[in-house]
Amino acid sequence: MFASLAIGLYLLGLVLRNQQLVTVAVVLLSFLTYAAFRTSHADVASSGRRLEENKSDEGIQLGGISALRKVSSSRVFEDGEIDVVLRIQNRTPLPKIIEVRDRVPEVMRIKKGANYVLMELGGRRETEISYTIEAPLRGFYTIGPVCVRVQDTFGLFHNEREIQLYDDFLVFPKMEDIKDAMIKSKVPKIFTGAVNIRNPGEGSNFYNLREYIPGDPMKKVNWNATARSGGKMMVNEYERDAVSDIILIVDSRAISETGPVSRNSLVYSTRAAASLAQHFLSRRDSVGLVTYGDEIISVDRDTGKKQLYVILTKLAGAVAKGNTPLRIVTNRLMPHINRGSPIIIMSPLEDDPTIIDAVRDLRARNFMVTILSPSSIEFEFDARRLDSVGYELLKTERDILMSEIRGLGANVMDWEPDMMLVTALAGARGY
Amino acid sequence: MVEKEGKDTSHLYDGKSVRSSAPSRKKAAGRVTQSISIPKDAIPETNVPTWVESFFGGPLVPSVRFLSPNKTVVRLQTASITVLLLLGLVTFVITPASGTAWFWLANLLGVPFFSGLIHYLLLIGGLVTGAYGILQRDQRMILISQVAIILVTIRFAGSKVEFAMDSLDISSEFIQKLMLIFYATFLVMYIELSSGVIRFSMLDTSIRTREVYVMGQENIVQRYNRSLATTPIIAAFVALVTLLINVIIPALIGIFDEVSSNRLSESVELTSVYGVALGTAMVFGIIAISFTINLPARIQKFQERRAN
Numbered sequence: 239m240f241a242s243l244a245i246g247l248y249l250l251g252l253v254l255r256n257q258q259l260v261t262v263a264v265v266l267l268s269f270l271t272y273a274a275f276r277t278s279h280a281d282v283a284s285s286g287r288r289l290e291e292n293k294s295d296e297g298i299q300l301g302g303i304s305a306l307r308k309v310s311s312s313r314v315f316e317d318g319e320i321d322v323v324l325r326i327q328n329r330t331p332l333p334k335i336i337e338v339r340d341r342v343p344e345v346m347r348i349k350k351g352a353n354y355v356l357m358e359l360g361g362r363r364e365t366e367i368s369y370t371i372e373a374p375l376r377g378f379y380t381i382g383p384v385c386v387r388v389q390d391t392f393g394l395f396h397n398e399r400e401i402q403l404y405d406d407f408l409v410f411p412k413m414e415d416i417k418d419a420m421i422k423s424k425v426p427k428i429f430t431g432a433v434n435i436r437n438p439g440e441g442s443n444f445y446n447l448r449e450y451i452p453g454d455p456m457k458k459v460n461w462n463a464t465a466r467s468g469g470k471m472m473v474n475e476y477e478r479d480a481v482s483d484i485i486l487i488v489d490s491r492a493i494s495e496t497g498p499v500s501r502n503s504l505v506y507s508t509r510a511a512a513s514l515a516q517h518f519l520s521r522r523d524s525v526g527l528v529t530y531g532d533e534i535i536s537v538d539r540d541t542g543k544k545q546l547y548v549i550l551t552k553l554a555g556a557v558a559k560g561n562t563p564l565r566i567v568t569n570r571l572m573p574h575i576n577r578g579s580p581i582i583i584m585s586p587l588e589d590d591p592t593i594i595d596a597v598r599d600l601r602a603r604n605f606m607v608t609i610l611s612p613s614s615i616e617f618e619f620d621a622r623r624l625d626s627v628g629y630e631l632l633k634t635e636r637d638i639l640m641s642e643i644r645g646l647g648a649n650v651m652d653w654e655p656d657m658m659l660v661t662a663l664a665g666a667r668g669y
Numbered sequence: 670m671v672e673k674e675g676k677d678t679s680h681l682y683d684g685k686s687v688r689s690s691a692p693s694r695k696k697a698a699g700r701v702t703q704s705i706s707i708p709k710d711a712i713p714e715t716n717v718p719t720w721v722e723s724f725f726g727g728p729l730v731p732s733v734r735f736l737s738p739n740k741t742v743v744r745l746q747t748a749s750i751t752v753l754l755l756l757g758l759v760t761f762v763i764t765p766a767s768g769t770a771w772f773w774l775a776n777l778l779g780v781p782f783f784s785g786l787i788h789y790l791l792l793i794g795g796l797v798t799g800a801y802g803i804l805q806r807d808q809r810m811i812l813i814s815q816v817a818i819i820l821v822t823i824r825f826a827g828s829k830v831e832f833a834m835d836s837l838d839i840s841s842e843f844i845q846k847l848m849l850i851f852y853a854t855f856l857v858m859y860i861e862l863s864s865g866v867i868r869f870s871m872l873d874t875s876i877r878t879r880e881v882y883v884m885g886q887e888n889i890v891q892r893y894n895r896s897l898a899t900t901p902i903i904a905a906f907v908a909l910v911t912l913l914i915n916v917i918i919p920a921l922i923g924i925f926d927e928v929s930s931n932r933l934s935e936s937v938e939l940t941s942v943y944g945v946a947l948g949t950a951m952v953f954g955i956i957a958i959s960f961t962i963n964l965p966a967r968i969q970k971f972q973e974r975r976a977n
Contacts, residue, residue, distance in 0.1 A: 240860070248949070251942065252942060252943070252946055254768075254823065254824065254825045254826060255825065255826055255941065255942045256768075256822070256823070256824060256825070256826040256942065257826065257849060257912075257942050257945060258763065258764065258822050258826065258849055258852065258853075259823065260945050260946070261849040261850060261852070261853040261912060261945070262819075262822070262852070262853040262856055262857070263949075264853070264907070264908040264912070264945070264949055265853035265854055265857050265905065265907075265908045266853075266857050266904075267949075267953065268903065268904035268907035268908055269900060269901070269904040271907075271953070272900055272903050272907075273900065274960075275956075275960075275964075275965050276965075330973055331973055331976030332969070332972060332973060335888075335889055351882070352879060352880070352881055352882035354880065354881045354882070355881065355882045355883070356872070356881055356889065357883065357884035357885055358884065358885035358889055358892075359884075361976060365884060367882070390896075391892050391893045391895075391896035392861060392865070392893075392896065392900070393868055
């Protein structure tokens with residue numbers, strides 16, 4: 239603006255032969271030139287992880303300002319916090335006034351401290367900036383680059399460099415405790431999974447011998463062992479047949495993101511899948527995951543804490559994309575899972591004409607199908623993007639579709655936005 | 670069988686179109702709601718700059734609400750108003766109404782006193798709006814004031830340095846040019862200080878709303894104050910050299926040839942505004958060369974070596 243004004247006045251001064259205007263222009267230009275002269279002292283160079291990029295810089299810009307970042311955790315759950323400490327070093331012997339902005343993903347909230355700092359940094363000094371960010375939404379995120387800016391004192395010119403320093407972190411979907419919402423396989427398990435459970439219970443495989451306790455049925459008494467034990471009555475114990483292969487299917491088609499960013503079907507589905515996975519894995523069941531959108535991504539059934547993190551990572555990275563029909567998923571899946579295993583589908587049940595056929599196929603093969611359907615109509619209605627007539631019409635159609643699916647023997651729950659997962663699951667199970 | 674692309678899934682099921690539920694409920698909703706446009710909140714907000722903003726490199730008047738001024742801002746406000754008053758005084762002394770558009774218009778209408786009236790109304794208006802803008806931290810008013818004060822000086826001068834107050838009777842060319850430099854320096858300082866008021870208010874508001882954290886605020890303000898003192902002096906010196914080119918060039922030529930030096934010093938072109946243009950070209954040519962050879966970086970390197 240100053241430069242435009244100066245040039246304008248200079249030219250006008252020459253045209254009107256007005257020394258006063260020309261003088262103003264000259265003073266203004268001198269002012270600008272001096273400020274520019276001082277700004278080109280800016281001496282900002284990159285350092286940190288991607289140090290090799292510095293090679294493109296030349297001369298004195300190789301030295302200067304460098305940054306190092308420490309992040310408290312690289313994996314958090316939704317609404318979790320990450321502490322970031324950014325160390326800024328001035329390697330030159332001259333003091334500098336610099337602006338530092340550590341770029342954080344847009345959806346993150348700065349909870350404590352600031353990621354934007356204006357400071358005077360003495361020669362050969364370093365300082366630390368610390369701030370806390372809150373991660374409200376699942377996903378893969380990156381902190382960085384660090385933008386460092388040196389300005390002249392009047393704020394007319396600046397030199398800016400991006401220090402290519404990045405830290406990646408993962409935000410897992412939030413989990414709910416769903417102890418009460420048990421979903422169990424109706425048939426004894428055939429495939430025992432990777433972990434042999436070894437818990438006594440009502441099953442068919444022999445587990446252990448123990449002394450008779452009053453109340454034990456006589457058919458459990460092991461007479462041979464009793465004879466060998468010298469008078470003590472011994473009974474057989476059996477392994478509990480409680481281990482199930484649970485298959486979680488998450489609909490991550492483009493339509494599943496209908497609604498506001500933080501309240502849509504995909505967000506709810508991933509949270510539900512995470513909670514269910516955690517619950518079943520803590521029971522030492524074997525859990526598998528399938529997400530489908532533009533492609534089908536699956537996590538093989540397995541047990542243990544490691545499996546939970548594998549599932550959470552996949553859920554964190556689920557992106558709403560594509561329009562793969564559910565039937566394609568079930569057709570591909572069915573040959574690989576045991577009949578009777580519970581299948582939990584989390585889908586808004588929209589824009590997919592194959593849903594009925596897919597559920598019919600699953601039920602025909604005796605799979606126990608549970609559908610948790612976060613209602614995108616509710617999300618849209620809450621966000622005032624849908625008027626009441628449209629809402630009623632869509633709601634009616636949705637209810638008809640759900641009744642049809644229920645008629646096939648699947649447990650279906652219309653999961654409304656304010657309903658807790660436990661309630662939704664209890665509704666889905668029907669008891 | 671030719672595979673079909675798109676939403677139709679018939680190619681996946683032996684040519685059968687699989688449709689067991691109401692197919693497009695979204696479309697139905699679109700028909701019922703009478704609007705199929707994209708919801709407003711689904712479109713990210715974009716701010717396309719106007720051509721004026723593009724030309725000036727940003728919004729002319731940022732719409733920011735400030736918190737109550739802190740000590741630095743109050744100090745800058747006081748300095749701005751002081752400089753504005755001095756600028757008003759110097760403008761009043763050195764800028765006559767003759768040669769202005771309103772001078773021509775008033776003469777055309779046969780009411781010559783109108784030119785003076787408009788001239789001084791513009792000047793007073795500039796001062797009042799400027800003072801109000803500074804105190805209220807209203808950039809629109811500051812901008813109006815700057816435009817008014819610059820507008821007063823836009824006149825056809827015919828290469829002569831003319832003063833409004835003839836009673837001063839300043840005949841010395843050096844003093845005339847010094848007065849011009851005073852005027853120009855005050856104007857530039859007014860522009861800088863008034864924008865400084867806005868800038869420091871923004872910074873203070875950002876600090877207090879915890880948008881930005883400032884380390885060593887005192888030192889930063891001190892540096893700004895130092896620059897406020899040194900930069901105008903340097904700018905004024907450069908301008909003086911530029912304006913006195915009609916003295917400097919003959920003096921340089923005089924070392925080799927006194928006759929040519931005399932001829933040059935009497936040259937009308939060199940003393941006119943075109944002489945100033947020549948001086949500007951020469952001075953800024955030197956500055957351009959210093960930037961070309963990366964002089965600032967070399968000075969920096971030298972300072973660093975000395976500090977080491």
